[in-house]
Amino acid sequence: MDIETLIALGKYAEAANEARRLGDLGRAQQLYERIWDFRSAADVARERGDRPDLLRLLIDAKDYAEAGRVGESMHAAAPPEQERAAEVYERRRMFAEAAALRERLGQLERARDLYKKGQLPLDVARLDEAAGRVRDAGITLERFLADGPDASEAARAQFALGRILAGFGRHEESVRNLQKAIGAAESLSAVLDAASIPPPLDASSLSRARRLLIVELAALGYREAARALLDPLRAADSRLPPLDAFLAAEQRSFAADSAERLGGRYRVNRLLGSGGMGRVYLARDEFSGRDVAVKVVAAPVDTRSGDGYRRFLREAEIVSSLHHPNIVAVVAAHEELGLLAMEFMAGGTLADRLNAPQSPTAVRAWALDAVSGLEAAHAHGVIHRDLKPANIFFSASGEAKLGDFGVAHLVDLGATQTAGFIGTLAYMAPEQISGAPLTFAADVYALGVTLFQALTGRLPFRGPDFVGQHLGEAAPAPSSIRPELHPAWDALVARTLEKAPADRFASLDELRRGLVAIPVEPPAARAAVVAVEATTEEAPAAERYVITAELEGGLVQATDTRLGREVVIELLPADAPHLAWLRALAKWAGARLQRVLRLERLTDGSVRVVYEALAGKTPRPPRLSVAEHALLVRALAPLHAAGVAHGSVATSIVLEDHGPALLTAGRRPSPTSIEDELSALGELVAR
Numbered sequence: 001m002d003i004e005t006l007i008a009l010g011k012y013a014e015a016a017n018e019a020r021r022l023g024d025l026g027r028a029q030q031l032y033e034r035i036w037d038f039r040s041a042a043d044v045a046r047e048r049g050d051r052p053d054l055l056r057l058l059i060d061a062k063d064y065a066e067a068g069r070v071g072e073s074m075h076a077a078a079p080p081e082q083e084r085a086a087e088v089y090e091r092r093r094m095f096a097e098a099a100a101l102r103e104r105l106g107q108l109e110r111a112r113d114l115y116k117k118g119q120l121p122l123d124v125a126r127l128d129e130a131a132g133r134v135r136d137a138g139i140t141l142e143r144f145l146a147d148g149p150d151a152s153e154a155a156r157a158q159f160a161l162g163r164i165l166a167g168f169g170r171h172e173e174s175v176r177n178l179q180k181a182i183g184a185a186e187s188l189s190a191v192l193d194a195a196s197i198p199p200p201l202d203a204s205s206l207s208r209a210r211r212l213l214i215v216e217l218a219a220l221g222y223r224e225a226a227r228a229l230l231d232p233l234r235a236a237d238s239r240l241p242p243l244d245a246f247l248a249a250e251q252r253s254f255a256a257d258s259a260e261r262l263g264g265r266y267r268v269n270r271l272l273g274s275g276g277m278g279r280v281y282l283a284r285d286e287f288s289g290r291d292v293a294v295k296v297v298a299a300p301v302d303t304r305s306g307d308g309y310r311r312f313l314r315e316a317e318i319v320s321s322l323h324h325p326n327i328v329a330v331v332a333a334h335e336e337l338g339l340l341a342m343e344f345m346a347g348g349t350l351a352d353r354l355n356a357p358q359s360p361t362a363v364r365a366w367a368l369d370a371v372s373g374l375e376a377a378h379a380h381g382v383i384h385r386d387l388k389p390a391n392i393f394f395s396a397s398g399e400a401k402l403g404d405f406g407v408a409h410l411v412d413l414g415a416t417q418t419a420g421f422i423g424t425l426a427y428m429a430p431e432q433i434s435g436a437p438l439t440f441a442a443d444v445y446a447l448g449v450t451l452f453q454a455l456t457g458r459l460p461f462r463g464p465d466f467v468g469q470h471l472g473e474a475a476p477a478p479s480s481i482r483p484e485l486h487p488a489w490d491a492l493v494a495r496t497l498e499k500a501p502a503d504r505f506a507s508l509d510e511l512r513r514g515l516v517a518i519p520v521e522p523p524a525a526r527a528a529v530v531a532v533e534a535t536t537e538e539a540p541a542a543e544r545y546v547i548t549a550e551l552e553g554g555l556v557q558a559t560d561t562r563l564g565r566e567v568v569i570e571l572l573p574a575d576a577p578h579l580a581w582l583r584a585l586a587k588w589a590g591a592r593l594q595r596v597l598r599l600e601r602l603t604d605g606s607v608r609v610v611y612e613a614l615a616g617k618t619p620r621p622p623r624l625s626v627a628e629h630a631l632l633v634r635a636l637a638p639l640h641a642a643g644v645a646h647g648s649v650a651t652s653i654v655l656e657d658h659g660p661a662l663l664t665a666g667r668r669p670s671p672t673s674i675e676d677e678l679s680a681l682g683e684l685v686a687r
Contacts, residue, residue, distance in 0.1 A: 001014075001018075002018075003015045003018050003019055003022075003024075003027070006018060007031075012031050012034055012035045013031075013032075013035060013037065015031050016028045016031035016032045016035075016037070016040065019031060020044060025044050025047055025048045026048070028044050029041045029044040029045055029048070029053070029057075032044060033057070038057045038058075038060040038061035039057075039061045039063070041057045042054055042057035042058050042061055042063070045057055051070060051073065051074060051077065051081060051085070052074075052081055052084035052085045052087075052088055054070055055067055055070045055071060055074065055085055055088050056088045056092075058070060059088070059092050059094070071085070071089075071097055074101065075100070075101070075104060079105060082101050082104060082105055083101075083105065085101055086098045086101040086102050086105070089101065090114070095114045095115070095117040095118030095120075096114075096115070096118040096120055098114050098118075099111045099112075099114035099115045099118060099120070099123065102114060103127070108127055108130070108131065109131075111127060112124055112127040112128065112131075115127065121140050121141070121143070121144040121157075122141075122144065122153065122156055122157055122160070124137075124140055125137040125138075125140040125141050125144075125157075125160060126160070128140065129160070129164065132267065132286070133286075134164055134167065134168075134265075134286045134287075135286045135287055135288070135289050137160070137164060138161060138164045138165065138168075138287075141157045141160055141161040141164070142161065144157050145157050145158065145161070153200070154180070154181075154184060154200075155180070155181045155184035155185050155188070155200035155201055156181075156200055156201065158177040158178070158180045158181035158184070159177070159178065159181040159182075159201060159205060159209050161177045162174045162175075162176075162177035162178035162181060162209070162212065162213075162216075163208075163212060165177065166178075166212055166215070166216055166264075167261075167263075167264035167265060168264070168265045168286070168287040169263060169264075169265060169332060169334050169337075170287075171216050171219045171220050172220065174212075174216045175213065175216045175217060175220065178209055178212060178213040178216065179213065181200075181201065181209055182201075182206065182209050182210060182213065184200060185199060185200050185201040185206050185209075186206075188200055210229065210233065211233075211250060212250075213229060214226045214229050214230050214233075214243075214246070214247075214250075215247060215250045215251075217229070218243070218247055223243065226243060226247075227243050230243055230246060261286065262281070262283060262294055262296065262337075262339060263334050263337045263339050265285060265286055265287055265332075265341075266281070266283035266284065266285055266286070266292065266294045266339070266341060267283055267284045267286055268281045268282075268283045268294075269281070269282045269283055269284060269291070270282050272293060278295060278296045278297035278338070279295075279296050280293055280294065280295050280296070281293070281294045281296065282344060283341075285331060285332075285341060287332075288331065290344075291344040291346075292331050292341045292342060292343060292344050293341070293342045293343070293344045293345070294339055294340070294341050294342075295339070295340040295341075295342065296338060296339055297338040297339075297340075317333075318380075318382055318405050320333055321380060322376060322377055322380060322382070322405075323376075324372070324373060324376035324377075325372070325399070325401070326369045326370065326372040326373030326376070326399070326400065326401050326402060327373045327376060327377065327401055327402050327403075328342050328343055328345060328393055328401045328402065328403035329342065329343045330342055331343060342403065345393035345394055345395055345401065345403070346394075346395065346396040347393070347394025347395055347396055347397075347398060348393070348394060349389060349390050349391070349392060349393050349394070350366065350389035350390070350392040350393075350394070350400070350450070350454065351388075351389035351390040353389075353394075354389055354453060354454060354457070356457060357454070357455060357456055357457040357482060358454045358455065359597060359598045360455065360485065360486065360489065360518065361586055361595075361596060361597055361598060361599070362454075362595075362597055362598075363451060363454045363455055364515050364516075364518060365398075365400070365595055366392065366394070366400035366454075367447070367451060367515055368512060368515055368516070369399060369400035369401065370387075370392055370400055370402060370447060371447075371508050371511055371512050371515070372512075373400075373401060373402040374387075374402065374440075374443050374447070374508055375508045375509075377402070377405075378440045378443070378508065382405070383438055383439075383440060383442055383443055384402060384405060384443050384446070385432065385438070385442060385443070386404060386424060386427075386446075387402070387427065387443050387446035387447055387450065388424050388426075388427045388446065388449075388450060389450055389453065389454070390404075391403050391404040392450070396615060396656070397592075397612075397614065397615075397656055397661060398595055398612050399592075425466045425467070426449070426459055426461070426463065426466055427446045427449045427450065428442075428445075428446070428466075428470060429441065429442040429445035429446065429470070429501070430445075430470050430471050430499050431501055432445075433466075433467055433470055433471060434471065439501055440508075441501035441502075441504045441505075442501070444496050444504045444505055444508070444511065445496060445497060445498075445501075445504065447496060447511075448493055448495075448496025448497045448504075449461075449497070451489075451492075451493055451496065452475065452478055452493050452497070455478045455482060455485060455489060455493070456478050456481040456482050457481075457482075458481065460475035460476065460493075460497065461473065461475065471499070475493070475494070475497045477490040477493075477494065478490055478493055486518055486519055488514075488517065488518040488519070489518060491514075492511075492514045492515065492518065495514075496511070516587060516588075519583075544560065544561055545558040545559070545560060545561070545567065545569060545610075546558055546559045546561055547569075548566075551568065551666075552666070553666035554570065554571075554666070555568055555569065555570050555665055555666050556568070556569050557569075557613060560610070565613075566613035567597060567610050567611060567612065567613050568610075568611040568612070568613050568665045569608060569609070569610055569611070570608075570609045570611070570665055570666060571606055571607070571608055571609075572606065572607045572608075572609060573605075573606055573607075574601070574605040574606055574607060576607065578668050578669050579599075579607065581644070581668075581669040582596060582599070582609060582664075583596075583599070584639070584642065584644045585639065585644070585646070585664050586599070587642075588638040588639040588641075588642055588644065592631055592632060592634075592635035592659070592660065592661045592662060593635050593636070593639070593646075593661070593662050593664060594611055594612055594614055594654075594661060594662065594663050594664040594665060595611065595612045595664070596609060596610070596611055596664060597610045597611060597612055598610040609665075611664060611665040614654050614656060614661055614663065615656055616654040616655045616656030616660075616661065617654065617655055618651075618652075618653065618654050618655075618663075619653065619655055622650065622653040622655075622684050623684060623685075624653070624660065624681075624684045624685050625685070626685060628659060628660045629681065629682065629684070629685045631659050631660060632649070632653070632660055632662065632681060633678065633681065635661075635662065636649075636662075636677070636678075636681075640674045640677075640678075643674075645669070645670070645672050645673065645674050645677045646662060646667070646677060647667065647668065647669045647670035647672050647677070648667050648668075648670060648672075649662060649677055649680055649681050650680050650681075650683075650684060652664075652667060653684070
């Protein structure tokens with residue numbers, strides 16, 4: 001009876017047997033599958049030499065032992081066969097087997113996703129590390145260990161995590177994980193050998209773990225413990241050198257393995273700047289997952305570079321101890337590698353912004369931040385000694401911070417400056433130039449020089465005889481160069497530039513009060529001067545501000561072509577009732593309150609208000625963490641101390657990368673009391 005007749009009669013098994021006898025193997029396999037005779041269909045697939053089909057049918061026949069043997073053979077198969085076999089495994093939800101084949105095919109991202117679906121975190125971490133996602137790999141391993149796996153799996157995870165932590169310079173954590181991994185491997189090896197089970201760490205991995213543990217112990221200063229571990233290794237392998245040579249060789253090997261990352265941790269993006277003592281790079285910290293500025297100082301080769309390296313070590317020591325919102329923070333210090341990772345200040349430096357005189361409002365805003373940073377440093381007995389525009393940095397939100405403490409002087413050392421000039425001569429106080437004992441007043445003088453330059457666009461003493469000028473000449477009044485400046489600026493700057501330290505401000509708090517007391521807008525008598533300036537230097541006004549987008553509430557976003565930054569602009573009538581409130585916000589603005597950069601009265605009498613542009617998003621409804629709530633309360637504190645409420649905190653919160661901020665643009669005062677405002681802010685804390 002022919003095949004078609006048998007099929008018509010429903011005799012599929014007989015039809016399949018007949019097709020197989022006649023050599024029509026494809027038809028036979030199809031018919032066997034139709035009646036779920038997967039074993040017979042698998043036999044036909046074997047005859048056909050189709051291993052992926054054979055694998056599929058063995059799995060469907062639940063012959064997992066034979067399927068496993070066929071799967072093993074696929075690891076040496078040609079790529080097209082491996083691709084088909086991987087698809088079989090994926091359709092059958094056998095993710096681990098599919099991932100192994102995808103990895104052999106070089107499809108690493110797909111393999112990683114399959115390992116994740118297959119609940120194989122060690123393999124996920126391994127591929128993440130290979131792809132440069134070292135931080136993600138470390139997090140995966142930490143979570144895996146927190147779940148309490150069995151000892152053999154834990155040893156593998158601890159070794160991998162110890163290796164990653166070593167690369168990040170986390171020596172203590174690395175040592176703990178390596179010791180656990182080695183201990184588990186050694187204690188289990190005899191038991192597992194007797195049961196013919198592979199050990200948790202093979203011989204090569206165990207050797208690498210021991211060598212890395214020696215390096216990490218030495219990095220922590222435990223040289224004797226490191227030597228005690230190295231001695232048995234040297235006894236077994238006479239080619240291994242003594243400790244110092246061993247450490248040097250391992251360091252070279254580590255540098256080669258992590259050539260794409262500084263210190264094995266920082267993936268370089270671009271060069272930010274360079275000098276005689278080293279370079280500064282923008283890099284991605286793969287441990288924290290954020291951008292940082294990494295200062296790289298070359299190892300000393302002569303007296304000059306040795307002095308520079310010692311200043312680097314001092315900076316690492318000093319700044320690591322200073323924690324303040326207006327001091328550039330240290331992320332990590334790696335003294336043995338000559339690396340210092342600092343928070344990245346995306347706003348650049350004050351020096352970048354001095355291509356023209358700054359508005360008094362902008363000067364006062366960063367000056368108040370600088371005073372706060374200096375207060376924190378002085379409270380720790382540290383004089384900056386090199387305060388200048390290039391060392392005042394700005395965050396993405398416009399917050400000013402002090403950086404580069406490489407020449408900072410610890411007052412309690414009681415030393416005078418006898419080793420020549422350290423710092424920048426154009427900004428040095430007379431006592432710093434003459435080598436007299438330094439006090440905190442030296443930083444006040446340098447801040448005064450910087451204020452003068454920012455207000456007028458030039459230095460108070462223009463050289464070339466900076467020494468003679470700082471020691472013997474009186475600085476001109478800022479208003480003699482820029483007449484529209486309020487006279488209060490002349491008095492404040494003159495006092496900061498007094499030759500005798502005792503004649504300057506008695507404290508930074510007194511200087512702060514002087515800055516706060518200066519009006520934001522010029523006196524009425526000088527309004528005509530401002531109007532003339534608006535119609536001459538800035539005429540037409542639109543040339544300076546190029547509108548890029550229209551925003552809600554009559555606001556526009558624009559580019560300030562003079563300073564090269566994005567701003568938000570609001571036009572108000574001359575008699576706008578909330579101008580006084582805006583001036584108060586501008587006067588008491590902190591880092592997390594959107595700043596009023598300029599208040600300009602135009603020729604038609606209207607007022608143009610220029611705000612900084614915030615890059616974050618406004619959540620609806622806002623939900624704050626306890627830490628974010630504390631930041632906003634602190635930002636509002638100066639405003640509240642002056643008896644002024646923001647008025648609309650619940651609808652003005654912006655979440656930026658660095659944390660929350662409050663909008664000022666487009667806002668209006670309300671009868672809200674300060675107590676009600678704080679209560680409303682507290683209600684936004686996520687419970």
